[in-house]
Amino acid sequence: MPVNSEKTGAAGVAKRFSPRYNTRHMKLLQQIDTPADLRRLRPEQLPEVAGEIRQFIIETMSRVGGHTGASLGAVELAVAMHYAFDTPRDRLVWDVGHQAYAHKILTGRRDALPTIKQYGGISGFLRREESEYDTFGAGHASTSISAALGMAIARDQRGERHHVCALIGDASLPGGMAMEAINQAGHLKTRLIVLLNDNEMSIAPAVGALTGYLNRIREAQGYHRLKDEVGDTLRAIPSVGERLRQAAKTVKDALAAAVLPGALVNELGFKYIGYVDGHDTRALVQALEEAKHVTDGPVIVHALTTKGKGYRPAELNRYKWHASGPFDIATGNAVKSSKPAPLTYTAVFGETMCQLMAEDEKIITLTAAMPDGTGVDKVLERFPDRAFDVGIAEQHCITFSAGMACEGLKPVAVIYSTFLQRAFDQIVHDVCIQNLDVTFFMDRAGIVGGDGPTHHGLLDIAYLRAVPHMIVMAPKDEGELRDMMLTAIEHPGPAAVRYPRGNGIGVATDRAPQLLEIGKAELLRDNGSADVAIVAYGSMVHPSLKAAELLAKDGIEATVINARFVKPLDAGLLLALARTKRLLVTVEEAYLAGGFGSAVMELLEENGLLDRVRVVRMGVPDRLVTHGDSKLLLAKYGLDADGIYTRVKENVEVLDERRTGASASRRV
Ligand SMILES: Cc1ncc(C[n+]2csc(CCOP(=O)(O)OP(=O)(O)O)c2C)c(N)n1
Structure with a gap:
């Protein structure tokens, strides 16, 4: 585990949380602690496993919220992949990872699912440190094929034989990096399986020409069925039937070429297997087994899925249900807090x-x-x-x-x-x-x-x-x-x-927008006598004002500045503060390295003022910030009114001690 990251591993998480929803009543699922348990089942039991997983996801998401629609659409894909592949020896690489809840359930994190995305719980995406089955961390789109190709090359170099399979959504496939990876994979001709989860959706409906191409393949499903039916009908016409069918064939082939599934994919050096019903575990396992036998290059298995599959409200509004908060299972209505909230x-x-x-x-x-x-x-x-x-x-x-x-x-x-x-x-x-x-x-x-x-x-x-x-x-x-x-x-x-995620603070938004002077800060609190200045921007301005109120109660006056601009800085104001205050505290909801506080330090250094004033930079230190409630995480890094108050007070005390120490030593 990297030194500077926070522990969020699944180990022990399930024990710390006691989920109200569990799988005890789910006959098959409760027996599956690893994919090896799944592989011991008979193929005809897989739909039942998928059904139990789906029910468990719906029940759990209704309480804790998450990527409900995306994950419901990929249940059978996860089941089929872990059944067809010898995981973790075979490598599964998920794109984004938001749709991988079934994968989490099948790989030892079933009982931890109710903790998903919460502080100390399991991640909503994939993390290598969380499970050996999460072969590649994800969260951003279009990375899976590149990573999987790298793993395939490493396998080849070591002379190993296992399979590498990347799962990618139809909206992530056109992402630049996925296209770059396909370009190289088709050229390298190494063994690689790409499972395409095609639900015609991004979060919103998928857009773009490649989406159009995939849609034509979907439509072609209907066309090819029609083609066979027409052929059969023609052949059935007595005496001329066979000749008519042959004549029509040329025309049909030309038409078919225009919509032939996988034609473009083949041109790019991939074999194409599809289209498969992505909710039919038998068909999926069969297609993946077929893909495993392709030894002379990469192969795409094209699975057609429905986002939100198996939960009516999510199927009806696939856009809204990509991710959801807690909801009422019977109606699909969101469980909302009763308090009216300011606009986001x-x-x-x-x-x-x-x-x-x-x-x-x-x-x-x-x-x-x-x-x-x-x-x-x-x-x-x-x-x-x-x-x-x-x-x-x-x-x-x-x-x-x-x-x-x-x-x-x-x-x-x-x-x-x-x-x-x-x-x-x-x-x-x-x-x-x-x-x-x-x-x-x-x-x-x-x-x-x-x-x-x-x-x-x-x-x-x-x-x-x-x-x-x-x-x-x-x-x-x-x-x-x-x-x-x-x-x-x-x-x-x-x-x-x-600007931040979530609600504003409730100020009026009906005044016409005003032009601000570029690089000009806003003085929010100043009684003239303060020898402390807090300079914040963005989300940290109001907590800084609150902190100043708390400090005032302790007899510490602080000037509060809304910097507004991180670049350019209000150099005039900042230099004046450095010359007149003894403590300058910068506060920001961003990494400290390279942040606003650093910019202020640079300015003071350039003007020879670093020795003149004590500067304290508040922000996020050099470590990965885990998932969890934002308020809690901000408090952890002292980025709230209490944290700012405490930090200022501590530093004022240090300065006071130094001052009294210095005067005491002068007296001596
Ligand atoms: C680089 C990047 N941009 C945007 C997103 C936000 N995002 C998360 S999932 C998603 C849709 C992905 O669609 P698709 O790959 O088809 O998967 P689906 O959700 O339909 O299963 C988007 C846009 C992201 N994760 N990464």
Whole structure:
């Protein structure tokens, strides 16, 4: 295990939690502790195992929430893979991992499922440290074929014979890296099995030309059935029947070539097995067995599945049910908290974006497969010609935007902080070096909760702040988000705004957005006599204000600044603080390395002020942050009002001790 990560292993987790839902009444499932137990069953028992797993997932998700629809759609795939392959000797590599709950259940984590995504519980995705069956960690899309190909090559180099199978969804397949891997796999001709989980869905409906191709294969299923029926009918016509059938065959073959399943795949150097009903364990096992016998190169097994399979509400609304919170099983209705909550940042963003686009027809909005998660669904609805869902293609999204910016449009890319990591070179090479007017909005910045280390948006400050021309800002609340949206879009070069997951703090959002002065901080609390300054931005501004109130009760006055901009810094203000205060505390919900606090230290160093003032940087240290409730995780790193209060107080005490120590020694 890496030194700096937190333990979230499955070992012992099941014991610590006592799930109310269990599998005791599930005859087969309770006997399966490892895939070897599954493989001892007869093939005709597999549908029953799948049924029990499905029921267990529905019951558990109804209580704890999770990737319900995605995982229900992949139950039979998991059962068939662990049945057909000798896992863990044969390697299964899951893409994203959000659909792998059945895999978790079959690989020793059944009783821990109710702990999924909770602090101390099992991960919602795949983690090597959690299980030997999780051969490759995941969370982001389109990685499985590359990783599996690497494992296949390692196998070949060691002279071993086991199988390597990557499972990938139809929306992740067009992701750039998956395409790059297919390109190389077809060329290397090593043994590799790719199981395509084709449910016609990303989170939203899948988009793109490759999706169109897969749809044509689905449609061809109907066509080929028709073709055989027509052939039989023609042949049945007395005397001329056979000749008619032969004549029609040429035409039919030409037609068939246009829609022939796997034609494109074959061209790329893969064998194609399909299409298989992805909910028929017998057909799946048979197809995988067939794939195991392909020895001269890679093979794709094309399984057609239904997202949410087996749970009516999820099948009826596959988009909404990709992931869900707790729900009532009978109705599918969400179990909501009774307290009315403020609008989410995402909702405010979507609404504001529509307003801004109505006023400026040059604005174009883009999402990379996350329309509802980013609020861009509203924009797509309202401005279908000026909004694009590019699919799981963050890199393309940014360079596509850069192209538009070259022609005078104002593209706005709305991507979760964690997924924008994919497009770092595009930000540098295609946008910032050319100083193009592309605006970046990063939802889910900071700690995101249950989705854990692969999804926390903690690196954006470090990776964006380092790039010349880039401007970086973060709002303290949803009202300021609106101002920053206008400011960033109006700025004639690259600008990025990051904001957190979840609800705002409830401030009014009906005032027209205001332009903010770039690089100007906001003084929020100052009584003139304070010798402590807390400088925060984004989600840490309000906790800092609260901390200042607590400190005041202890007789410690603190000036509180909303930095607003991580880049450029309000150098005038920060240097003045450094010259007049004895303690300067920076607070941010981001990694400390390369963060805002580092930027402030650099500024003070450049101005010879590091010795003048004590600087304390608060943020996330150099370790992986596990999954769990966001509030709890933030508190763990001292990133709440109490934590800020405590840290400031401790440091004031140290300074006081030094001062009294120094004066005592002077007296002596
Ligand atoms: C790089 C990246 N971008 C976006 C996401 C968010 N995301 C998670 S699952 C998903 C849809 C994946 O669709 P597909 O691979 O077809 O699997 P399905 O959920 O349909 O089973 C998306 C877009 C991600 N995980 N990684």
